[in-house]
Amino acid sequence: MSTGPCEPAPGHPGGPGGGVDRDRDHAGDRAGDPEFAPATRGLVVVGPGASFGSDLLRRFGREGFALGVVSRSADTLTRVRDELAEDGLAVHGAVADVTDQPALTTAIQRVAADVGGLTVLVYNAKLSIRGGALTVKAETMNQTLAVNVTGALTAVQVAADLLVDRPAATILLTTAGSRTEPVAGRFALAIGKAGLAALADAVRPMLAARGVRLRTVVLDGRVDAAGPLRPGVVADHFWQAFAAPRGDVFRLAPARRATPVAQLPLEV
């Protein structure tokens, strides 16, 4: 697994206002050429969530992307639409449970068509049911894996077909910091996110052969308006993860506090 830089190369069209990649070996080779640019660049976010989903959509909307959401609940869809409407941005949407493979497939296909064709798919859905390693129930593990891993695989499978021949075709998977010792009570989520990262590594070469980039966005800290990871910064990180010319894994961690270094007197 390689770790990619977050900043696009100087002058790269993937910078603000850009978002395409001249350096790839596959379909993206033509992405920077306006004559090959698709009429519409479309983003579909599966599971926008409460922490930063609207910020992420807004960030891509500012770059001219048509926006779409697949959500488990109609309430989330309405909330996201209302928030984006304040910026004059429309959001296409469909409701589907990610553990329902036919429903998720249909929803992604429909929203991708609504946004004028898929350019970027973000799989952001997660389920976290509390339980420790030695006590968690098998059913809890299965439910968690169904949302965090199996649902992601369905989304990748559907997107893979929709992204072929689309310039700058990209799938972004949201993961969390790896935990050799999972945070107490979040065992199932930790295993789910590790599974998602493993899925990304296993599928990436097959997608690359089709000209589709698969990148993981690792959020290595809590996202909150008060920090340590602020939603606007997270949203920008997703944009950079899309726009960067190369790289597979894009990690965002809170800036470390400068720890004071003990000063010894010159002569003791």
Ligand SMILES: NC(=O)c1ccc[n+]([C@@H]2O[C@H](COP(=O)([O-])OP(=O)(O)OC[C@H]3O[C@@H](n4cnc5c(N)ncnc54)[C@H](OP(=O)(O)O)[C@@H]3O)[C@@H](O)[C@H]2O)c1
């Ligand atoms: N927040 C953090 O501090 C943090 C830190 C590191 C990584 N992350 C990652 O960032 C992403 C978003 O986090 P968040 O805090 O915004 O999460 P969240 O508020 O819990 O949102 C999770 C999303 O997943 C959807 N979802 C859950 N089960 C589903 C199902 N069966 N079918 C369809 N959708 C389903 C939820 O749908 P509904 O809206 O309909 O409920 C929601 O939109 C997650 O992948 C998370 O692991 C977050």
